[in-house]
Amino acid sequence: MKRPAAHPVIIPAPRDRAREEHIARIERALVLAAYIVLRHGDVYAPYINRLEKELAxxxxxxxxxxxxxxxxxxxxxxxxxxxxxxxxxxxxxxxxPRQGPRA
Structure with a gap:
């Protein structure tokens, strides 16, 4: 039985996948740093600054x-x-391009 044509599955290249994982790790670290700053004080704020720069x-x-x-x-x-x-x-x-009859 022949399967109907499906949309091609695009698998990200290993480099793209590694880049996406790196960005996700930085985002998780940024969330953790924000929690630490709110919980333990502004002394940890430089971590947020550094992580935001790395994420950008x-x-x-x-x-x-x-x-x-x-x-x-x-x-x-x-x-x-x-x-x-x-x-x-x-x-x-x-x-x-122009469409229709030309006069």
Whole structure:
């Protein structure tokens, strides 16, 4: 019996999985540090500062997130595109093709 086509399962690469686990460990440590500061005093606050910096650095290192940001920025409409030479109209450089009959 043939199974219906399913969506492909994307298994993260070992490097991605290790990165995600590292971020999860930092997040858990940050929660623990916050508890310790509230329970035992502000003397432990530098641990929160350090862990927040480490978490921001770990998240900023994500190549997939950088790629998404680049594509999102590229997809934004160009507000004031300069006119294209010879066209006489001000259209974005990557405008979608015209549809329908041409007169």
């Amino acid at each position: 650095a770990a998240r900023a290192d994500d190549p997939a997130a950088r790629a998404r940001r680049i594509l999102e920025d590229h997809a934004k409409p160009i507000a004031a595109a300069p006119p294209q030479r010879g066209s006489g109209t001000a259209r974005p450089a990557l405008a979608p």
